[in-house]
Amino acid sequence: MYLGAHVSIAESIALAPERGAAVGCEAIQIFSRSPRMLRRTKPLPPEDAEAFRANLAAHGIRAAVIHDNYLINLASPKAPMRRMSRDAFREELERAQLLGIREVIFHPGAHMGKGEPAGLRRIAEGLDACMERADAPDVMPCLENTAGQGTTLGHTLEQLADVIEASSHADRLGMCVDTCHTFAAGYDIRTRDGYEDFLRRVDATVGLRRVRAFHLNDSKGDLGSHLDRHEDIGKGRIGTDLFAFLVNDARFRVVPGCLEYPGTDGGYRKNLKTLRALVTTDATAKVRPKRARRGR
Ligand SMILES: [Zn+2]
């Protein structure tokens, strides 16, 4: 797994690769614009996009992903909000294309009391509209699984699969697995068996090949609490075992895994150190996780 963190784009997006490298990232996640407003923003200057791409290479960042503006709600039952969300999401896809980033990770949305089926349908329709209108042929929207707070959708794998199946462009959709959200949503991934069982369920619903990114967060909330509260790796209710399974899983060798907590340079450095200490140098364990398990 390419390990990294969500880094700031303050001042200039072109500086993000350097910021990431400074705390030890080989993968970075960024916002493609200030995440505080939904209103239209100035287009990204092409020279900034070019500088960003050059800096990725210069600072040894092997994977970059975008997290969309979290005010976007493609599931909103209110038409004006839905329209604003679609416009903003289409812009996210277009900025990703310019930056040479393939994955745009997004929270599927919240149905705001109008029910699951209606919300899931609106997400699929919104995604289709955005993918069809955006000038972003190489970009892959990745649904992030959620903790299931409030009327938030996407906390079960079945809901994510429903959105993908309802889309006319399912071949272009991916998934981001957030470890905190997975656990808070009720999937017990603390043991090897629980982890493997979760991945089997991902494969049976969304499809394992769609998993394009991970958010590596421990959880302040307990199993099934539906609390979206991140914690330092190993300091929360999940503990370190899950992260050891992930960083050594050959299936995710070239998949980015980004910390989102605590958001400070020092905290990221510490958590990346914790993660790297879990990487085993035993080549057989890396290549053949199943055989290693049987031997125990
Ligand atoms: Zn996340």
Ligand SMILES: [Zn+2]
């Ligand atoms: Zn979260």
